[in-house]
Amino acid sequence: MESKYMINSNGSSGMASVFPMKRKIEPMKEQNSIKKPNYFPPKQQQQQHQYGKNVMKKNTIEQDRKALPVYNCRQRILKEVEANDTLLIMGETGSGKTTQIPQFLLQAGYATNGIIGITQPRRVAAITIAKRVAQELSCNVGDTVGYTVRFEDTTTERTRIRYLTDGILLREAIRDRLLRRYSAIMLDEAHERTVNADVLFGIVKEAQQERRKHKMAKLKLIITSATMDIDHFGQYFKVKGMYLEGRTHPVRVMHAKESQDDYIHAALVTLFDIHRHEPINHDVLIFLTGQEEIEALAQQIRQLARINNSGPSDVRVFTLYAQLAQGKQLECFLPVPANTRKIVLATNIAETSITIPGIRCVIDCGYVKEKSFNPSTGLDTLKTVRISQAQAWQRSGRAGRDAPGKCYRTYTKSNMEKFRSAAQPEILRANLTSTVLQLLALGIDCASFDFIDPPHPEGVQSAYKALEQLGAVKAAATPPAITSTGRLMAQFPLDPRFAKLLLAAPSFGCMEEMLSLVAALSSDNVFIGHTDKSELAALAHAKFQSKHGDHLTLLNVFATFQKTDKPKVWCHDNFLNIRNLNYARNVRNQLVEICNRIGLASNSCGDNLDAVKKCLLTGLFDNMATLQKEGHYLTLSGRVKAKIHPSSVLHGKYKPQCILFSEMVQTEHNFLRQVTEISVEWIEEVLPNMKFNIK
Numbered sequence: 001m002e003s004k005y006m007i008n009s010n011g012s013s014g015m016a017s018v019f020p021m022k023r024k025i026e027p028m029k030e031q032n033s034i035k036k037p038n039y040f041p042p043k044q045q046q047q048q049h050q051y052g053k054n055v056m057k058k059n060t061i062e063q064d065r066k067a068l069p070v071y072n073c074r075q076r077i078l079k080e081v082e083a084n085d086t087l088l089i090m091g092e093t094g095s096g097k098t099t100q101i102p103q104f105l106l107q108a109g110y111a112t113n114g115i116i117g118i119t120q121p122r123r124v125a126a127i128t129i130a131k132r133v134a135q136e137l138s139c140n141v142g143d144t145v146g147y148t149v150r151f152e153d154t155t156t157e158r159t160r161i162r163y164l165t166d167g168i169l170l171r172e173a174i175r176d177r178l179l180r181r182y183s184a185i186m187l188d189e190a191h192e193r194t195v196n197a198d199v200l201f202g203i204v205k206e207a208q209q210e211r212r213k214h215k216m217a218k219l220k221l222i223i224t225s226a227t228m229d230i231d232h233f234g235q236y237f238k239v240k241g242m243y244l245e246g247r248t249h250p251v252r253v254m255h256a257k258e259s260q261d262d263y264i265h266a267a268l269v270t271l272f273d274i275h276r277h278e279p280i281n282h283d284v285l286i287f288l289t290g291q292e293e294i295e296a297l298a299q300q301i302r303q304l305a306r307i308n309n310s311g312p313s314d315v316r317v318f319t320l321y322a323q324l325a326q327g328k329q330l331e332c333f334l335p336v337p338a339n340t341r342k343i344v345l346a347t348n349i350a351e352t353s354i355t356i357p358g359i360r361c362v363i364d365c366g367y368v369k370e371k372s373f374n375p376s377t378g379l380d381t382l383k384t385v386r387i388s389q390a391q392a393w394q395r396s397g398r399a400g401r402d403a404p405g406k407c408y409r410t411y412t413k414s415n416m417e418k419f420r421s422a423a424q425p426e427i428l429r430a431n432l433t434s435t436v437l438q439l440l441a442l443g444i445d446c447a448s449f450d451f452i453d454p455p456h457p458e459g460v461q462s463a464y465k466a467l468e469q470l471g472a473v474k475a476a477a478t479p480p481a482i483t484s485t486g487r488l489m490a491q492f493p494l495d496p497r498f499a500k501l502l503l504a505a506p507s508f509g510c511m512e513e514m515l516s517l518v519a520a521l522s523s524d525n526v527f528i529g530h531t532d533k534s535e536l537a538a539l540a541h542a543k544f545q546s547k548h549g550d551h552l553t554l555l556n557v558f559a560t561f562q563k564t565d566k567p568k569v570w571c572h573d574n575f576l577n578i579r580n581l582n583y584a585r586n587v588r589n590q591l592v593e594i595c596n597r598i599g600l601a602s603n604s605c606g607d608n609l610d611a612v613k614k615c616l617l618t619g620l621f622d623n624m625a626t627l628q629k630e631g632h633y634l635t636l637s638g639r640v641k642a643k644i645h646p647s648s649v650l651h652g653k654y655k656p657q658c659i660l661f662s663e664m665v666q667t668e669h670n671f672l673r674q675v676t677e678i679s680v681e682w683i684e685e686v687l688p689n690m691k692f693n694i695k
């Protein structure tokens with residue numbers, strides 16, 4: 001059968017000097033056609049392999065560690081760390097940067113008078129890497145190694161190596177700008193350029209200088225990545241980069257011969273081609289763009305696998321995306337039975353840092369959903385865009401983690417040459433409201449902060465305006481000054497708008513309700529849309545429906561969940577996600593602690609649900625829209641045309657004149673998600689100082 005792919009024979013894919021590592025994950029030079037294995041390993045051999053895995057576990061881990069390219073560079077790295085306070089390290093994906101370098105530092109004594117912190121852009125990476133390193137050090141998570149992610153801290157006073165998200169380290173800096181508890185910080189996956197990481201570059205750099213100035217203990221800083229722009233980082237930190245030689249397992253990269261209009265179909269065809277021709281223990285990771293696409297394809301694969309399964313082989317399909325409950329996210333990291341192929345469908349959440357054991361084939365659709373903020377409309381939008389070349393290399397890197405692998409790109413080589421070389425730093429396109437508030441809480445004015453790439457002035461101005469409307473900032477002052485409300489808002493690990501809802505709730509008499517609602521909104525989707533039984537699921541969900549809209553529907557679910565004494569059975573019967581509801585309960589407890597600490601009064605509005613709706617206006621005033629004659633909605637700030645999302649309880653029913661929504665999603669149309677009906681008169685009552693164009 002003719003293959004739809006050709007091997008990338010590259011060397012000239014437009015990867016500028018930014019990517020010196022590229023050759024390491026390119027196909028082996030001598031191969032110029034796709035060679036398909038013509039056998040499946042005999043059953044016995046596979047089982048032996050499985051046995052071997054368990055018996056030899058400890059030994060293998062030790063041997064695997066020593067075989068990593070970083071291991072050979074141990075002395076060099078430690079020498080450089082000793083000689084320099086800041087170090088930029090580039091090493092190819094999977095070479096051992098994230099798991100090994102912190103252990104080298106620990107063994108060399110860098111965690112004697114402080115701990116070693118390693119930041120990750122995503123919580124799933126922080127959790128799985130901490131677990132792996134704990135396994136390597138033969139300890140439990142929370143002993144020598146631990147992790148901290150939002151609303152979950154496993155570290156103890158015994159912890160010396162701490163994996164944490166960049167957002168958590170930034171919040172810690174609000175309490176202690178000198179980051180005194182750390183002796184070394186590793187800012188990993190620097191190429192991702194999340195807003196939090198960009199701010200941390202400046203904060204940690206400043207903490208180092210201040211500690212030096214005050215003759216305090218040194219703070220060692222290591223910046224790591226496989227694909228960072230080392231010249232740019234080098235100029236900013238005024239240091240030279242260090243390249244780690246040595247290759248990990250090769251990955252054969254193949255491009256589609258022709259452009260594919262339907263990348264989902266292309267991924268499906270490729271998957272079944274792999275399933276027919278590759279050994280059954282070669283697991284597959286498919287990169288797609290979002291939850292809906294992933295769940296639909298997962299369902300299709302499960303059905304097709306059932307139909308096509310003629311032999312003993314089988315597939316297990318897992319999904320991995322940000323909205324998935326944490327427990328579910330971690331399921332794909334567990335081994336599957338012998339004679340079973342693991343298929344993981346993921347968003348870019350699986351793109352950097354993580355190792356999903358068993359993955360030997362990657363299928364890359366070449367797209368990603370990117371959030372950007374439009375200061376002129378004041379709205380965040382989510383758009384599907386092409387990935388960057390750096391992202392493409394990171395994705396292929398997921399295939400060569402524990403053995404040689406293959407990467408199938410559903411786009412042509414010339415398509416890829418047109419991709420951006422690296423993704424635009426998030427700080428240049430994100431809503432900066434939360435970041436600006438955190439900086440102000442740290443006593444930092446954006447205008448004078450030492451950013452690696454300063455944000456656009458319109459983005460900063462728009463953030464100041466939003467914070468002023470929330471009562472967090474006096475923007476007229478130069479530099480803009482944080483108010484006491486702003487300081488309280490910064491105490492919550494929440495979007496400032498949601499923090500504002502909690503601060504406003506006591507005066508509307510709905511503190512208990514708002515705590516539940518904000519907690520439920522912080523969790524991922526609690527509704528399970530069981531496809532096979534969708535009518536039953538819809539019937540079960542209808543019991544909680546509020547005619548007021550999605551916020552009060554969610555509140556009904558959470559309030560009933562809190563009261564039930566058999567949550568497992570109750571969630572199962574009602575097609576609700578128990579993990580997400582438990583997560584929301586945990587978040588609520590932590591929010592209650594913060595509210596108690598800052599002295600917010602507790603009260604409840606009972607059946608007076610207008611109080612909750614009015615209170616929602618105090619934080620979400622930028623997200624209001626009115627019905628137009630033509631049948632669509634127009635947002636009040638920004639005048640953007642939009643429709644109610646089909647997942648809303650208000651979709652397809654009578655259309656309220658005025659609504660409030662949690663977010664706008666941009667696909668072929670602008671859709672408003674999580675919608676609640678409000679009364680136009682309340683706008684003047686709740687927001688007397690704001691002007692809106694209500695038409």
Ligand SMILES: Nc1ncnc2c1ncn2[C@@H]1O[C@H](COP(=O)(O)OP(=O)(O)OP(=O)(O)O)[C@@H](O)[C@H]1O
Nearest residue numbers: 093094095096097098099100132226353355401402
């Ligand atoms: N959870 C895990 N299970 C099994 N093996 C793992 C796990 N985590 C890491 N490894 C092994 O350790 C190797 C090094 O992983 P590590 O995350 O340290 O690499 P890295 O250089 O930081 O990669 P990247 O640049 O992609 O983040 C992997 O290639 C893999 O072989």
